[in-house]
Amino acid sequence: MKPFVFFLILFVTLLANSYVHASPQPFNPQKIVVAGGSITEVIYALGEQQRIVGVDSSSIFPAVATTQPQIGYVRKISVEGILSLNPDxxxxxxxxxxxxxxxxxxxxxANLVILHENDSFWRIENKIEQIASLLQVQSKGAELAQALKVDRxxxxxxxxxATTKPKVLVIRSNQLMVAGADTTVNELVSIAGGKNVMASSVTNWQTISSEAALVLNPDVIITMSIGVHDQQSNSELLNAFxxxxAVxxxxxxxxxxxxxxxMxxxxxxxxxxxxxxxxxQAQLPDGYQYRFLKSAANSAK
Structure with missing residues (x-):
């Protein structure tokens, strides 16, 4: 073999090996736009909120998240608003x-990652670990996910x-709108050991009349609110029940x-x-405490 050909082959081989053994730098985003309140909440819980450059309007917890630049509601986001933030x-x-x-x-x-499979009660830990992995803070994610075991x-x-399942009615705090089948809250009521009285007759959220409300006789009423103003309307709403x-x-x-x-x-x-x-009447486990704040209003204090 001619020396020139030999050295050419050697050079190409060494060059190829350098590509094979090179270790690419892991993607570590520093500018994050979030479309979804639970994702924002996870990032704050991981202590990585300094990376957030924009959020959607459902990102209301903790309260400080609402001061971030806004991109619209998660189901009605703005392309221009997102791209103007130049996110990683x-x-x-x-x-x-x-x-x-x-x-x-x-x-x-745009580097868009949609968490398709993790918006459920049983996959919250998966969501946390997926987000932590994307942010290259896997140990923080594992620690946060493990912390939820005490709640489960x-x-x-x-x-x-538990004994006999209570009949549960879930209503919006500012109107006679009840939760039926095919709602997230219906699934959670079942997981928590209750029976949604509207699940067999209503699909999604539907408004009912005062007359229809009188027929219902729930053992427990759960009102859903967003902030203090919704809660203040409960007394008027509950007159129907x-x-x-329950009342x-x-x-x-x-x-x-x-x-x-x-979630x-x-x-x-x-x-x-x-x-x-x-x-x-059920006893909580010895030493169990509610650790997380229950509303954005509390987090603002």
Whole structure:
């Protein structure tokens, strides 16, 4: 073999090996736009909020998140608003929309990551670990996910003491709108050991008349509110149910929407509280404490 050919082959081989053994730098986004309140909540819980450069309007916890630049509502985001922030990555919940806007983002080669499979009560830890992995803080994610085990164990502890399932009615705090089947809250009521009285007759959220409300006789009423103003309207709303067992026995409980329904780090604790509202005689595990704040109003203090 001629020396020139030999050295040429040697050079190409060494060059190829250098590419094979090179270790690319892991992607570590520093400018994050979020479309989904639970994702924002997770990033704050991980202590990585300094990376956030924009959020959608459902990102209301903690309260300081609302001071971030806004990109619209998660189901009605603004392409221009997002791109103007020049993010390294866009993290979104499964209900990001509208569809045409999502397609526009994909055509701009924006780094869009949609957490399709993790918006459920049973996959909150998966969501936390996925976000932590994307942010290259896996150890923080594992620690936060593990911390939720105490809440899941407490929920099991309550349900082991459960007897007859209470009849539960879930209503919006500012109107006679009730939760039926095919709603997240219906699923959570079932997980917490209750029976949604509207699940067999109503799909999604529907408004009912005062006359229809009189026929219902729930054992427990759960009102859903967003902030203090919604909670203040409860007394007027509950007049429609004043003859129910729930009102007569003072078993009416208000839950902040983001606290119960976000599918973020606080949701397992919220389910413990919900189950305890269904079974007030049940004992919590020894030493168990509610650790997370229950509303954005509390986090602003």
């Amino acid at each position: 990555i866009i993290l979104a919940e499964a209900d990001i929309g509208p569809k045409k806007v999502v397609e526009q983002l994909k055509r701009t080669a 164990d407490a929920l099991t502890h309550i349900l082991e003491q 004043k003859f129910s067992n 007569k026995n003072k078993r009416v409980h208000n839950f902040d929407v983001a606290y119960l329904l976000s 973020g780090p606080r949701t397992p604790q919220a389910l413990v509280e919900l189950a305890h509202a269904f079974y007030p």
